[in-house]
């Protein structure tokens with residue numbers, strides 16, 4: 209699920225001016241997600257104030273109880289004891305109620321904020337361009353959606369609640385310490401800088417090692433994800449030991465880092481508890497002398513000890529909350545970075561209305577490069593005009609740029625030079641939604657989504673009637689095999705459609721495109737060998753799909769090439785030949801060579817097995 213974190217993981221906050229101001233702006237941004245839940249937050253804080261305040265009453269009452277009752281040995285008047293214990297019970301009950309309300313309200317706010325954040329992040333991801341996805345690992349993106357948002361969730365829901373309650377306890381506790389005994393307070397508070405110092409120094413190292421644990425687990429997970437999704441390849445190569453080794457190495461690294469973290473946590477726990485209890489011992493020693501001298505009542509000393517313990521525990525937990533906040537800031541940095549990612553396909557400020565599309569497609573002086581090889585554009589000087597309803601076959605050697613050309617039409621990439629027009633309008637002047645609503649894509653690798661057959665077809669036009677779905681399936685030669693399934697259209701296709709055969713998947717994808725009814729069709733014919741009956745069914749469905757639409761077909765089949773109104777022959781990103789089958793055959797050159805090679809292979813599939821395909 210998680211991949212190795214990208215280089216951006218250094219977004220974790222750093223001490224110092226710029227880091228601190230970035231932390232602050234991140235915190236502000238994070239809190240902006242809490243704004244819709246302000247009432248929840250305010251009521252939650254109010255509950256926190258009440259429950260923490262009530263908890264602070266307990267040590268004082270306890271001290272009073274000791275002075276009023278326990279020290280009066282032999283007294284039969286138990287009324288003060290009864291009253292105080294009743295009050296204590298009442299206070300504990302009230303504090304518990306308010307504490308529960310506080311925990312629920314703040315957790316609810318945290319869960320809501322995080323759900324909003326996840327939704328915003330996912331919706332935003334869907335707007336980004338293929339260029340972005342080519343540069344980021346899926347595992348890294350899903351890890352931000354799950355692990356990073358999860359880290360923020362822990363902090364927003366639990367640590368935030370604790371931060372409020374502990375802060376109240378700390379401030380109240382320190383005031384009450386001074387009220388109880390100013391001298392003892394000074395003595396006790398001298399330890400606090402030591403506690404904070406230890407927590408911060410060791411805490412920082414724990415955070416570093418925690419990050420190593422996370423990184424190592426993320427890396428191991430990325431390996432596991434790859435091995436599991438490619439389990440057939442792993443098994444067919446009997447490569448299980450290699451994968452076990454790879455995963456084992458990652459897990460060993462995470463184990464070592466986890467051990468180091470456990471050591472540091474052990475040391476921190478020991479030092480903290482020694483400091484806390486050591487301070488209490490000193491207080492007991494000094495306070496005991498004051499009691500003996502009659503400067504302090506025993507009850508007050510006990511109250512003081514309780515307050516000191518409360519303050520000590522609060523300081524320790526505040527330091528751990530501080531560390532959690534630091535982690536959450538790092539994680540939210542990774543999230544905001546994605547949210548700030550802008551698509552490199554800007555939407556026009558005032559999109560032109562597209563209206564009813566006839567399907568004319570014009571390439572004018574189009575050049576295009578992916579940007580990583582500036583000197584070598586992938587496509588150069590493309591000039592052609594395709595009339596509505598024409599079938600254009602794209603042929604050419606592997607790597608010539610056929611797929612790239614086709615992906616410019618739905619604006620998966622923007623042209624580097626020139627213009628690409630649909631019905632005479634530059635695609636960059638159209639709203640992406642309008643443009644893509646008119647384009648149907650049937651890729652070589654058919655991708656179905658987990659869900660039922662019907663849901664997959666409906667993807668083409670959500671809200672279509674069952675009758676429309678069935679008509680589309682019929683036209684795609686898919687109806688009969690779907691009907692033959694025990695669950696019919698409700699058959700679950702499995703992840704990526706794994707439960708269907710290759711030919712069945714293709715026909716469902718064709719039905720989906722038919723239901724969408726686009727004016728322009730982009731088709732990458734599958735090269736995977738289907739048996740001839742299945743291939744004939746797919747071919748027949750495709751032909752029906754293409755009728756009346758402008759179709760660009762990355763052609764692998766002779767029949768498509770022959771039927772095409774026009775054939776564009778690409779070589780190294782340029783159209784080197786353009787014409788009908790007959791014209792190009794007569795002209796000789798690359799097309800004729802490719803055609804004859806494929807023709808020979810179709811006659812005798814074994815003869816040219818080692819040769820590249822025409823398309």
Ligand SMILES: Nc1ncnc2c1ncn2[C@@H]1O[C@H](COP(=O)(O)OP(=O)(O)OP(=O)(O)O)[C@@H](O)[C@H]1O
Nearest residue numbers: 342578580586605606607608609610611612613823
């Ligand atoms: N996302 C990408 N980023 C960078 N370069 C790419 C990308 N996709 C393709 N290329 C490069 O662009 C060139 C054209 O690739 P393209 O996939 O368009 O060729 P093709 O003619 O469709 O090949 P094939 O018939 O083998 O599918 C190749 O050199 C390829 O390496």
